[in-house]
Structure formats: structure tokens, C-alpha cells
Amino acid sequence: MRQNSKHLILGASGQIGSVLTTELRKKYGASAVIASDIKIPKKESSQMGLFVQIDATSYDALQNVVQKYNVSTVYLMAAMLSANAENYPSKAWDLNMSSLFNVLNLAKDGFIKYVFWPSSIAVFGPSSPKINVPQSTIMEPTTVYGISKLSGERWCAYYNKKYGIDVRSLRFPGLIGWQSSPGGGTTDYAVDIFYKAVAHQPFECFLAENTALPMMYMDDAIRAVIELMETDSKKIKVRSSYNLGALSFTPKTLYESLLPLFPNFEIKYTPDFRQEIAESWPESIDDSSARNDWDWQPQFDLKRMVDDMCYNLRNK
Numbered sequence: 001m002r003q004n005s006k007h008l009i010l011g012a013s014g015q016i017g018s019v020l021t022t023e024l025r026k027k028y029g030a031s032a033v034i035a036s037d038i039k040i041p042k043k044e045s046s047q048m049g050l051f052v053q054i055d056a057t058s059y060d061a062l063q064n065v066v067q068k069y070n071v072s073t074v075y076l077m078a079a080m081l082s083a084n085a086e087n088y089p090s091k092a093w094d095l096n097m098s099s100l101f102n103v104l105n106l107a108k109d110g111f112i113k114y115v116f117w118p119s120s121i122a123v124f125g126p127s128s129p130k131i132n133v134p135q136s137t138i139m140e141p142t143t144v145y146g147i148s149k150l151s152g153e154r155w156c157a158y159y160n161k162k163y164g165i166d167v168r169s170l171r172f173p174g175l176i177g178w179q180s181s182p183g184g185g186t187t188d189y190a191v192d193i194f195y196k197a198v199a200h201q202p203f204e205c206f207l208a209e210n211t212a213l214p215m216m217y218m219d220d221a222i223r224a225v226i227e228l229m230e231t232d233s234k235k236i237k238v239r240s241s242y243n244l245g246a247l248s249f250t251p252k253t254l255y256e257s258l259l260p261l262f263p264n265f266e267i268k269y270t271p272d273f274r275q276e277i278a279e280s281w282p283e284s285i286d287d288s289s290a291r292n293d294w295d296w297q298p299q300f301d302l303k304r305m306v307d308d309m310c311y312n313l314r315n316k
């Protein structure tokens with residue numbers, strides 16, 4: 001059914017949205033996928049398809065586009081991320097919540113059928129288990145971003161239970177990809193380090209060397225979104241958001257995995273305010289619900305990810 005429906009990506013110029021747009025277009029055809037963002041992308045031609053400028057906080061603007069293009073599936077990727085949200089708490093809350101309400105209400109009002117909305121490992125807090133954090137556990141996030149994501153999860157579950165909305169969600173770990181730049185999160189170091197290594201420049205890391213965090217290669221993350229959205233609705237048991245695991249490593253481990261390729265690469269650790277955010281998050285994820293319900297399986301281990309990142313960045 002989804003093969004014939006139109007897909008709208010909100011926040012399509014961002015780190016994940018831009019890659020998701022490209023992959024959805026490969027899968028469903030360029031004319032079936034509409035990219036949108038509040039800012040116009042620099043390399044629109046590379047996305048090869050329709051782009052519309054929309055503010056995701058405007059219900060009317062969303063409704064117009066959804067009706068005009070007969071959209072049935074919306075991927076809400078517009079948000080303010082963890083590091084930026086600490087600097088602009090009320091702006092982050094407004095954007096993260098009003099865009100989600102708009103999309104859920106579009107479904108409730110019958111304009112769209114399917115919603116994808118990403119949550120984050122930021123829903124966990126210092127009182128959650130650090131290692132293999134379970135799907136359901138104590139959740140007391142201490143960041144602006146985490147509070148908005150946990151609230152969003154509860155609203156997704158509520159709209160599903162109360163109104164039958166087919167909303168699906170993943171708790172993304174830190175995402176690493178060569179195709180796009182990160183947008184102000186606490187795991188951005190794990191992308192930035194590659195650019196410095198490939199450019200033969202030293203790297204200053206804003207996290208301490210032994211800060212382990214859950215991470216994932218972008219290819220796995222995009223595949224997870226597509227596989228989740230293609231799963232039969234009856235199999236989706238978790239309507240808040242699925243834990244999603246792949247990798248867990250520290251800045252030191254990542255640095256050491258780059259040394260065989262760049263023996264002269266140098267790193268210096270200068271932790272800033274993001275260290276406290278990172279320390280409030282788990283180190284690794286138990287994603288057995290995702291594995292059991294819709295057969296989730298990551299494909300990239302650390303070595304494969306490092307090799308693929310370096311290969312693609314060198315050719316970029």
C-alpha cells in the first residue's frame with residue numbers, strides 16, 4: 001500500500017532528513033517523495049525531486065501541502081537537538097512539541113495515514129540503567145531535549161491508543177554519516193573527528209576520552225526507518241518509541257580505530273557543557289523489542305563503519 005502513497009519529509013535539509021529523502025526517492029521514485037524544510041537546501045539538485053519550504057510549526061501550511069500533493073506518510077525530522085536545546089529551552093520545546101502535535105493532528109483529522117517521528121536515547125536520564133538500557137525502565141531525563149522527546153513519546157502512544165493513529169518511532173542513538181553534517185547534538189564529535197582525520201588535521205574533542213555512548217551508522221539508521229515503516233501494523237507493539245542499538249564506543253576507541261588509516265592523527269580532549277549531557281545518557285541499548293517485533297538487525301560494526309566513512313569522505 002505504501003508503494004503508491006506520497007511521502008513528505010519535514011526537516012529534509014538536516015543530517016538525517018537529507019539522507020532519508022535520497023533513500024526514499026531511490027525506493028519509491030522521485031515523484032513519490034516531497035522534501036521540505038524551513039530552510040532551502042544548498043544542493044537541491046542533488047536531491048532530484050520536489051522541495052517545498054514549510055514551517056513545521058504551522059498546521060495550516062502542513063495541511064495545504066499534504067492535501068495539494070496527496071501525502072499519506074509524514075516523516076517529522078524537524079527538531080532542535082540536544083546541545084542547541086540547552087541554549088534555547090523554550091524555543092526547543094515549542095518546535096519539538098508543536099511540530100509533533102501538528103503531524104499527529106493531521107493524522108487524527110484524517111489528512112494522512114502514517115507518521116514517523118524519531119525519539120532519542122536522550123529520553124533516558126542518570127537514574128536509568130547505563131548498560132543495555134531496557135525498552136521500559138525508569139526515565140528521568142535531565143536535558144531540555146530529553147524532556148521534549150519523552151513527552152513526545154507519551155503523546156505518540158496516546159494518539160495511537162486514543163485515536164488509532166499509526167505512528168511509529170525509533171529512539172536513535174548518535175548517528176554517524178558522511179553524506180550530511182550534524183545539527184547541534186552531543187554525539188556530533190563522532191562525525192567531526194572523521195573530517196579532521198581525512199584532512200590530516202588534529203582533532204579537539206568536546207567529550208572526555210572514556211565517555212561511552214550508543215552510536216549507529218547512518219545507513220543502518222535509514223534502513224531501520226524504512227523497515228519499521230514497511231512492517232505490518234499488527235506487528236508494531238511499541239507505540240511510544242523503539243530502542244534501537246548498534247554500536248557503543250568512547251572517543252578514545254574511535255580515535256584508536258582511525259590510527260591504522262591515519263598514523264599521525266592527533267587528538268586533544270577538552271570536555272565542555274556537552275560532557276554533562278553525555279554523562280546523563282546510557283552507554284548501550286537493549287533493542288530486543290525491535291529485533292523481536294520487526295526483525296531489526298544492525299549491519300555496521302565499528303571497523304566497517306570507519307572504513308566506509310573514510311572511503312566516502314576521501315571521495316567526497
Ligand code: NAD
Pocket residue numbers: 010011012013014015016017036037038039054055056057076077078079080081095118119120121171172173174175176181182183184185187
Ligand atoms: P538536524 O538539526 O540536522 O535537522 C533538522 C532540520 O529541521 C534542519 O534542516 C532544520 O532546518 C529543520 N527545521 C528546523 N526548524 C524547522 C521548522 N520550524 N520547520 C521545518 N523544518 C525545520 O537534525 P537531525 O540530526 O537530522 O535529526 C532529525 C531528527 O532525528 C530530530 O528529531 C532529532 O531529534 C532526531 N535524532 C537525531 C539524532 C542524530 O544523531 N542526528 C539522534 C537521535 C535523534
